[in-house]
Amino acid sequence: MYKIVIEGGRPLVGEVTLSGAKNAALPILASTLLTNGVTVLTNVPDLSDVRTMGRLLQLMGAEVTGRGTIKVDSRGIHAFEAPYELVKTMRASVLVLGPMVARFGRARVSLPGGCAIGTRPIDLHLDGLKAMGAQVDLRQGYVEARCKRLHGADLVLRQPTVTGTENLMMAACLAKGRTTIENAAREPEVEELARVLNKMGAVVRGAGTSYIVIEGVDDLHPVEHAVIPDRIEGGTFMVAAVVTGGDILVTNALPEHCDAMIQKLRASGADIQAETGGLRVRGTGAIAPLDISTAPFPGFPTDMQAQFMVLATQAVGPSVITETIFENRFMHVSELCRMGADIEVRGKTAIVHGEPGGLQGATVMATDLRASASLILAGLVAKGTTEVLRVYHLDRGYEAIEKKLTPLGAAIWRVRADGP
Numbered sequence: 001m002y003k004i005v006i007e008g009g010r011p012l013v014g015e016v017t018l019s020g021a022k023n024a025a026l027p028i029l030a031s032t033l034l035t036n037g038v039t040v041l042t043n044v045p046d047l048s049d050v051r052t053m054g055r056l057l058q059l060m061g062a063e064v065t066g067r068g069t070i071k072v073d074s075r076g077i078h079a080f081e082a083p084y085e086l087v088k089t090m091r092a093s094v095l096v097l098g099p100m101v102a103r104f105g106r107a108r109v110s111l112p113g114g115c116a117i118g119t120r121p122i123d124l125h126l127d128g129l130k131a132m133g134a135q136v137d138l139r140q141g142y143v144e145a146r147c148k149r150l151h152g153a154d155l156v157l158r159q160p161t162v163t164g165t166e167n168l169m170m171a172a173c174l175a176k177g178r179t180t181i182e183n184a185a186r187e188p189e190v191e192e193l194a195r196v197l198n199k200m201g202a203v204v205r206g207a208g209t210s211y212i213v214i215e216g217v218d219d220l221h222p223v224e225h226a227v228i229p230d231r232i233e234g235g236t237f238m239v240a241a242v243v244t245g246g247d248i249l250v251t252n253a254l255p256e257h258c259d260a261m262i263q264k265l266r267a268s269g270a271d272i273q274a275e276t277g278g279l280r281v282r283g284t285g286a287i288a289p290l291d292i293s294t295a296p297f298p299g300f301p302t303d304m305q306a307q308f309m310v311l312a313t314q315a316v317g318p319s320v321i322t323e324t325i326f327e328n329r330f331m332h333v334s335e336l337c338r339m340g341a342d343i344e345v346r347g348k349t350a351i352v353h354g355e356p357g358g359l360q361g362a363t364v365m366a367t368d369l370r371a372s373a374s375l376i377l378a379g380l381v382a383k384g385t386t387e388v389l390r391v392y393h394l395d396r397g398y399e400a401i402e403k404k405l406t407p408l409g410a411a412i413w414r415v416r417a418d419g420p
C-alpha cells in the first residue's frame, strides 16, 4: 500500500502532456467484443481501471497484451460473464453488456450496486436493451440478458447517461435496423466511441449531440485507433496551475472539450490562452469566488467538482458549488475541512468560505477517484506536509500523477504506507 506525501506552497511551472482519456479507453476496449480479430489501441492510459477492463476481456477469452499500446484479440471469446469480483472494483465493467448481447446473444453481468458517490442505477441500460428485443432478468445479483438478434428501437433516455448511451450505441451497431437515442449523453467520450465504431464499419450519426441514429450492420471489423487526451486530467492540471499561482502549458489539451472549465477558471481570474496544440494556464493573483453547478456535457463536469472546490478554498469570499449529477459526491468536504477549509454542505450545495493561504497540511484519506485528486491539489497549496492515504483510488484514473507534477516543481513523493 502506498501514500502520497506533499510539501505544499510551491507554484507549478512548466509543461505537462495528458494521457489518453480513461472514460474513452474503457468503452473502446469493451467495443472490441463487437469484432472478430485484433484491435490495436494506442495512447491508452496505464491505469488500474484499464487493467481491470483488460482482465475482464481476458476472462471472456480475449487475448489482451501491452501497456500504452494495447492489442485485443477477440477471436477466442467463449465466456459471456462479468463476475462480481471485477464489477465491484469498477462499475464501467457494465460496458461489456451491450456488446456481448449484440454479438453473442447472451450476457451475464453482475449488478454494480451503489458506490462512494451515489446509488448509480443501470435501469436505462437495461430498458434500452429490452426495447431492442433482449430478454433481461435479474438473478442472484446478476443481469442475465438473452436474445436471438437485437432489433432497432426508438429509445428516449430519462436522463443523459454516459455509459448507458455508450452501451446502447454499441448494442445498436449489430442490431437489425435503425436505432435512435433521444436525450443521449453528449460527452466527448461518447463521440470518440462513435468514431471508433464507425471505423469498425458501423453507421453511427449524431454522436456528440443529444440525438444519435445508428443503422445496424451484420458485422464489424477490428481497427487501429489512438485514444483522445483526458480532459479531466487536463482540468486537474489547469486547477493546479491556478491554485498554486503557477504557469502550466498543457501541451495536448483539446480546448473544445474543456470549455466549461475554462470559463470558470477565467471567471476566477486565471489567464488561459490557446497555444499551438495546447492550453497555457496562469494564476494571476487573487482568486475570485466561484459559482458552479455540475451538469451533463457541455455543462460543468461532475468529475471536476472536487478539484474546483479546492480552488474555491483559496478564493477571496464565498463560493457556491452545486452537485446535480450524483447524490453523494461531497465526500472530500470533510477531508478538506480537516486541512482547515471552511465548507458548509446544504443538501446538493456546498458553500465554500474561501481564505487564501488558509489550508494546512494534514493526513487525509481518499474516498473516490476525483476526491483523491482534490486532496492532492489541496496538498500542493497547503502550508506544510500533507499525506494522502488510499491512493489506489487515484491510480484508477490518473497515470503517475506524482511523476507529472514533480517536473513542474511540486515536492511530491509516493511512499510505502502501512494499512489500507
Ligand code: EPU
Pocket (backbone or CB within 6 Å): 023, 026, 091, 092, 118, 119, 120, 121, 122, 123, 124, 125, 126, 159, 160, 161, 162, 163, 164, 185, 189, 302, 303, 325, 326, 369, 370, 397
Ligand atoms: N442514471 C440512472 N440510470 C441509469 C444510468 C444513470 O438513473 O441507468 C443516473 C445516475 O445515477 C446519475 C446520472 O444518471 O445520476 C448520470 O450518470 P451516468 O450514467 O452518466 O454516469 P456513468 O456513465 O456511470 C460516467 C463516467 C463517470 C462520470 C459520469 C458523469 C465512465 C466510465 N464513467 O459514469 O466518471 O462521473 O459519467 O459524467 O465514463 C470518473 O471518471 O471519476 C467517473 C465517476
